[in-house]
Amino acid sequence: MCLLNAYILCKTQVGESQQPSLRQFSLTVVTQLLQKFGQVTAPLPRRHSNTFPDQLKAHAYMEKHFAVPLPPSNARNVGLGHCYICSHTTLHPKRRKNTSYRCHKCRVPLCIVPCLKEFYTDQVLIVTVESVGKMRN
Known part of the structure; x- marks a missing residue:
């Protein structure tokens, strides 16, 4: 709000041809404040599209793995199993x-919460799940 008020005051004091845009005015004010009170650093380089953070890798891995109901057994209408995370x-x-x-x-x-997420985001468990999946197939 202060920046907008300062911009309006600047527009009234400066001639019509020298009026900066609000964006340019904001950048100038921030740069001057940093030069006086802080350190001006170079902007960080942008990430390339081929470098993904770990969260995106986990998300891509989890897209292939999702929860489905266990099939019913002969004795029950609803399938039940022991949660791998809770018991192993x-x-x-x-x-x-x-x-x-x-x-x-x-x-x-x-278990849906929190074991499903933990199972596929922990690197140790990812190796385990691949070996368990191969044993079950």
């Missing part, structure tokens, strides 16, 4: 937790 890892206290969902691609039973 140290990420949570070890317990036998039933879930009715599994990964579509790997066919590994997992």
Whole structure:
């Protein structure tokens, strides 16, 4: 708000031909403030499209892996399995937790929250899921 008020005052004081745009005025004010009170640094280089952050890699990996209901068994209408994260890892206290969902691609039973996300974002678990998926196929 202060910057806009300063811009309006500047427009009234400067002649018609010398009036900067609001963007140019803002850049000038910020540059002058940084020169006086801070450090002016060069702008950071842009990322190239072939360098992805880890989150995007995990997102691309998870697009292939999504939760589906476990198929019903002979004795039940709803399929149940033991969550792999809850019963086989140290990420949570070890317990036998039933879930009715599994990964579509790997066919590994997992709790929807938070185990599904943890299973595919932890690098150690990604290696594990690939070996478990190969064993189940």
